[in-house]
């Protein structure tokens with residue numbers, strides 16, 4: 001099915017015969033974990049580098065190689081027709097040449113000719129082959145026809161040499177593949193997303209923090225990137241990897257997040273404050289590790305209030321530099337059980353924080369934090385519910401962006 005938000009896509013992963021084929025396993029894996037259906041087409045040469053059982057286990061589907069298998073179901077065109085996107089990783093110099101010439105002497109060649117879906121290639125080869133005029137001309141021709149080219153990166157190659165020709169990393173390839181099928185409705189927009197949870201140090205080894213994993217914020221950053229936005233992610237202690245293709249600024253404390261926000265927000269069209277920001281910090285940070293003997297049996301911590309960054313953005317010290325028309329989105333994580341009371345809290349918070357939208361989610365001991373799923377309601381400045389979403393955090397992210405768009 002064709003994707004509008006976070007829907008399941010039919011992705012064809014073509015693997016050709018280069019050593020980077022082992023990294024194609026990571027491409028298939030990331031796509032499966034993101035909830036997509038992956039059909040691997042491996043060339044005979046690819047199977048010399050990576051085994052069929054590996055690819056079948058990872059893709060959770062049979063691996064197709066032979067043009068003369070599944071003839072009754074007209075497989076040589078059926079796979080391409082059903083695809084939402086075709087990703088060829090690695091694409092060898094030989095494969096690029098064949099694709100440029102429209103050669104269909106194997107299943108992958110047939111699939112590419114039969115598909116109307118976007119086609120991406122991730123070239124991988126030695127620098128000399130990449131720079132060869134034949135390859136340069138083939139890549140130029142493919143680009144002209146709308147084929148997207150991801151990488152290659154420059155770096156260590158198979159032997160002792162290094163230079164341009166290394167296959168792009170799997171997460172970059174996956175990001176490009178997903179971006180190819182998304183509406184580019186955020187093209188040209190600059191979006192700042194805060195994610196994770198800030199931590200306030202007590203001493204060199206201890207901190208006050210919260211349970212935010214950063215998953216929803218990272219999903220928002222990825223979703224915005226895939227829809228064409230230029231994304232800056234202000235990351236506070238993420239438990240998930242930072243996404244490729246976004247600018248990442250790493251912060252520790254609320255003060256550091258505030259400073260980074262002050263810099264990033266002045267050029268942003270939209271600021272999404274998904275991070276769980278520590279509201280208090282210890283009045284004093286000990287230079288040395290605090291010792292039990294010195295502290296005694298009972299300890300009372302003295303805390304001071306941190307600034308409310310969201311409020312600073314809409315009505316405080318950062319508001320003067322706020323660009324006209326900038327959309328500010330807050331999050332509210334509440335433990336309230338009663339749905340009406342939950343909504344009342346959200347409306348009150350939206351007004352108090354002066355945000356354009358507030359994303360409300362319920363959290364608890366087993367809910368919200370660190371889980372791959374989320375359930376949210378989106379409230380506008382006036383307190384009206386303008387959107388609802390439940391599902392994996394990427395789908396929820398797309399739904400939130402739909403409302404903003």
Ligand code: CTP
Nearest residue numbers: 273275277278279307308309310330331332333
């Ligand atoms: N937030 C902020 N600065 C703070 C605290 C929170 O910018 N010092 C932002 C969060 O990023 C989030 C929103 O404010 O987008 C709401 O956070 P939340 O913790 O729910 O609200 P609080 O203002 O801390 O209110 P309370 O904890 O009392 O409910």
